[in-house]
Amino acid sequence: MLHIWGAREAFICDEHFSIVHNGGIAFEENVDKILAVGEYDTLCSQFPNAKMQFFPQGVLLPALINAHIHFEFGAHFAQFCYGDFGTWLDSLMDSRDEVLHIQNTYFESILTQGINEQINAGVGSVGAVSSYGYDMSALALSPLRVVYFNEAIGSNPSAIDFLYANMLERLNNAKNLSSPTFTPAIALHSPYSLHPIMAQKLIDIAAKDKLPLSTHFLESAHEREWLTQNSGYFKTFFQRFFHIENPQSFYSPQSFLDMLSPLRDTPLSLTHCLHIKEEEAKSIESLQASIITCPRSNRLLNNAFFSRSHLHNKQIPLALGTDGKSSNNNVNLLDELRVSLYAYPQEDILALAKSLLLSATLYGAKALGLNNGTLSEGKNVDFAIFEFSQPLFYPNQSRPNQSPLQFILHAKTPSHLYINAKAVL
Known part of the structure; x- marks a missing residue:
């Protein structure tokens, strides 16, 4: 018909x-x-x-595209502290077991609610970032078009073999579920949390198999200080939570971006980028990568919005995501659009509205490699x-x-x- x-x-x-x-x-x-x-x-x-x-x-x-969403941690309600990324991360570490217990108890209903929030907002496609893989089967069976980012995290050299094996197992499980509406993908959590040995192995896999790859990048001022000066919040974070006497950053911002160079012909996206500078924006353009912004999460965790001035005279698609409920009150992309409309008062409001809708459609598709x-x-x-x-x-x-x-x-x-x-x- x-x-x-x-x-x-x-x-x-x-x-x-x-x-x-x-x-x-x-x-x-x-x-x-x-x-x-x-x-x-x-x-x-x-x-x-x-x-x-x-x-x-x-x-x-x-249909709208939510380019960056965590369905996990959907059980969160007022357990985390906002206003500063370090304060939030500390509260997440402190509440992690409690929230995971609630999540595991009610996971099916929490995941169903998250999927329904997408559909009821007109979202047809999602870039779903998963640390554990618990949501994999349900998302593969859902009506949504899903690019499923299996996320790698881990900076302890002694644990790399175990973490890498776990990551490969999740990725292979995702590949077995591949369909026209379910695409396996890879996520590197961030430069502050992932050892370069594992990062390089996963970049090689993504380049070889043409898998979409995404990473959080320079979300906070704390991260920039850590990557550039080996000091600040993250130094004490690794000392307190991981008992590392003299922790050192594995990357500079530029060296991390340089590692991604094999992915120029692969859908590549960097999420947040609140604290990039002009030279990093130029490198992102050179990588033919997209940036994904999550305005409400950025306001709650970092008191900032992405600086759209970094896009001037550059070919960098800017996609839109909700992030997860650990840094948001819901995962409704329409609400994200409305907040974004108020976040940039210096821009012509009609031109901004059109640009935002492209971030939730055309540029989301470019970020995720969708047709x-x-x-x-x-x-x-x-x-x-x-x-x-x-x-x-x-x-x-x-x-x-x-x-x-x-x-x-x-x-x-x-x-x-x-x-x-x-x-x-």
């Missing part, structure tokens, strides 16, 4: 943020490839035997319809089309969501 879906406003989410008034898409049921995109009436004439649906007060756009994120012929059939009580734009009035801005302000839950050419909502 051929389908044509249309709405008053179709956000194509291409580089220019094209909007088609009374636009639509055509696709074959259960065939994951968009056949055509354009004006709804034109598509109906082109495919007269299709089943047609039009939403006169709706917005059609690609979606824009409404275009040949792309995956991942789209959402949001309906509103009134039109977001009146084209007969002499004013700019502010529907992207109004969408961010007012969107709540899609009335329809398709992932992999299948109806989810």
Whole structure:
């Protein structure tokens, strides 16, 4: 059965943020490839035997992409301290056993809630970062399109063999679950927490197998001080929690980025990047990597937002994520968009709204290496319809089309969501 879906406003989410008034898409049921995109009436004439649906007060756009989310630690409620990354990490270490116990007890319901939060916000794809692999099977069976980042962490040389073996086991399990909607991937936790021997082995695997790779990078001022001066919070952190008498950083910011150079032809993303400098931004561009920002998490843990000035005159896609509930009050990407809208008052608000929606669609797809994120012929059939009580734009009035801005302000839950050419909502 051929389908044509249309709405008053179709956000194509291409580089220019094209909007088609009374636009639509055509696709074959259960065939994951968009056949055509354009004006709804034109598509109906082109495919007269299709089943047609039009939403006169709706917005059609690609299903949103949450490029960085931790489904683990979803049991958290007010156990962690915010306002400083070191304070938060200390509280996480202190509460870790308690939170993990709660998580293990209610894990199935917590994971289901996290998946449903994505669907109910119009999210079709996620970059899911997992330290343990407990969420792997459920995410592989979920309606979501998942890039599953098996995360490696561990800086103790004596434990590398064990940790690396565990990582390979999780990665192989993920490979066995591979499907059109489940992609195995690798995550390096961060430069402060991962020994270079294991990091290099995993980079080699990602380069050889063309696996997406992601890493946290320069999330806090503490991390930058540690990588550049071998001092500050992380020095005492390793002394207190790991009883290392004279801990030393394994990398400088630049040497860590240099290690990633074999991944130029592989989907590569660096998350947070709150404390990068211009030279590191240039290196990230040279790597053809994406940056993923998680604004609410960044505000809670570091009292900062990503500096968008680092993107000026550079080809660096900026994707959007929610991070996890250990550093957020929920994992709703629409809420993340709304907070982002208020985080950059120096920018033109309509241009910012368009850029943010691209961060949640087109650039999220680039960060994760997906064939979606824009409404275009040949792309995956991942789209959402949001309906509103009134039109977001009146084209007969002499004013700019502010529907992207109004969408961010007012969107709540899609009335329809398709992932992999299948109806989810």
